[in-house]
Amino acid sequence: MADTTPITAPSPAPPSRLRRAWESDLAWSFRHAPVAMASFFVVTLLILGAVLAPLIAPHDPFDPATLNLMNGFTPPGQANAFTGELFLLGTDDQGRDVFSTILYGMRISLFVGFSAVLLAMVLGVTLGLLAGYVGGWTETIIMRIADVQLTFPAILVAMLIFGIAKGITPPEYRNEMAIWVLILAIGLSDWVQFARVVRGATLVEKNKEYIQAARLIGRTPFSIMLRHILPNVLNPVLVIATISLALAIIAEATLSFLGVGAPPTKPSLGTLIRIGQEFMFSGEWWILLFPAATLLALALSINLLGDWLRDALNPRLR
């Protein structure tokens, strides 16, 4: 035995980070889900469009000084009868280029969506961890608040928060504040989902041996929650966050559609749809159709991605 040196195969160079990611289970599952790939492509395209809007968009619809009312209601791809200007997707009632307005509107929709989900996630995960780990009265109070809030539709809670916030902001800041208020309203209406899932997962994790060990060696509760429990409950959080993103974008669109969200001078996708639906019967279909189609594509792709992520991360479904 001693003289026989084991013949080891020449060990391959450690795979690069990228390579490891490519070969991971998640990536494998992604490569075998055409729907997920298509959704990912659409989402990426739309996000790129939104982020690069100032470079791509032919007009800046948020600068009222550049608008010419006479360009109003130009059909897509046709020259305006008065000014002779041409617009790819036509113009709306104020003479704004619909294509540019969609790109800029999407910036608002995505920004509000991402920020609101981030807020909901931070709030929900923190409260969920606290409720699950500390237990007792803390848990009762947090979870009962969550239960009460769940009995109201999220959009109603958001409208309530929006109404209060609008009432207390001084009028001269109202337009600038509108977007932050939207984020606050949607974020606060959406934390419950995160809190419930995280609490449930925490309850399971906290009795496992590694947590008991961590407790025995004197780790503080804060450090245990952050370092040990949190990483192990993140998978479901990621899934909820993705689906919440689609919901938040739709919630923003709904609020703006109802006229309580983004102001008409700085329209988001929902505001554009609200403007467009006024011209539904009169033949100016492009004002409604293009923003609505964009919102549909955005929300649907994010939702499909979320679905795929849920399946991919759920070991029981594999």
Place this chain on the structure above:
Amino acid sequence: MKKTAFLAAALLAGTAIGASAETLRWARAGDSLTLDPHAQNEGPTHTLSHQMYEPLIIRDMTGAFQAALATDWAPKADNPDVWVFNLRQGVTFHDGADFTAEDVVFSINRAKSENSNMKELLNSIVEVRAVDDHTVEFVTDGPNPILPSNLTNLFMMDKGWAEANDSVDVQQVEAGEKTFASSNTNGTGPYKLVSREPDVKTVLTLNEDYWGNDAFPLDVTEIVYTPIQNAATRVAALLSGEVDFIQDVPVQDLNRVAQTDGLVVKTAPQNRVIFFGMNMGADDIENDNVEGKNPLADVRVRRAMSMAINRDAIQQVVMRGQSAPAGMIAPPFVNGWTEEMDSASKTDVDAAKALMEEAGYGDGFSIQLDCPNDRYVNDEAICQAAVGMLAQIGVTVNLDAKPKAQHFPLITNGETDFYMLGWGVPTYDSEYIFNFLVHTRGSDRGSWNGTGYSNPELDEMIVSLSSETDLDKRNATIQAIWDVVQEEQLYIPIHHQVLNWGMAEKVGTEVSPEDDPKFKFFTMN
């Protein structure tokens, strides 16, 4: 003579009795602001009141005077300072009480009281006295030849009912007060209130004991009034037959409605002008970015802002031709209107920029524009267009559009710096405009003057109008007042509205220039 004609009409109409019950489902963008008939001098509010309450004199659907609760009226032969009104006999309120001279005295005094929003129409009246049960004398401060035209929206309430229900004082709408009379009615009118949920639904039913049962068509036996703010929803309701009559067909949908079988659109120029008001009276305004001074106080800024507005573009694109650009805040129906003044507005962005520079605002300033979104045709879209136009001369406008119930108190409370308002002139005379919009805001005039403008000399001229009997002299004063209003650019006129009523074919009516359908005149086939 009048009586026999009335009797003949009654006999003729008698044959029509027994017509089947007809419900008219009626929609417009906004609701009445209150049921208290003296609390808000506002079109849609009066329109709903007209179905349940009646004035002494009414305007029919063409705008002509018609006897309502008064049968005839004339200045006293020996004293031109006194108008004598003979009241209709045998009229009862909805609760059965008799309508008498006492009720007229009570109603006029109520409409003249501190909280009333109608007092500008009555400030020439010194005293109202009941001579007997069916004769009333109005004593004016000097002869007032146009008094009757001030009374067409002044509704008569029952004294006993108001006293019994703690409604002698007029409701203070701006303070958010609710009274019995703001949600209940007891008029003499052709329809009685069945139920009301503000901004949702109001149901009226025919008053079986109405004095005019035989004198008017009264084909409509029930009215269901549902305000529908959203233009597309409103027109969809008409197209689908959910409502029979809408007062404001969106301009983009006129063709669509007109081409739909069973629907008609009737169009007429409206006695109403749309304009922007500016708070020029304050030392420093709230919602701007200029500290310590008020840019709107400078007439050059006001003129520049007016010159930046491209009224033709608004007419062509936003209104699709359904408006007439305005140069003054009086509609062409009104005594005092001149074509010269009405075509005074010129668009000239370069000259406007130069004026801004000269006034020291070459870099512009920012300001908030308050705008209603359920009152005038395309009100919010007009404001939005103005935002773009004003941006070209460096004025950054934050637009805040909201329902009229929240918008109007800003003006009457003086809490807005820059606002949209539309003004109809039911008296067809400039004095009405001056009293409400130009006179210094005070206890009996200027209640809708949100500009803070105050010119004692002009005030004196305005007050003199109510007692000037020499019509030439009076018209000269009116012209002189208009010259100042135009010179000072007190308001920024936008356009005169055009009315587009959409209705099912069975609904028969003319379009009244006041935009106030009175359903007793409607026929239903």
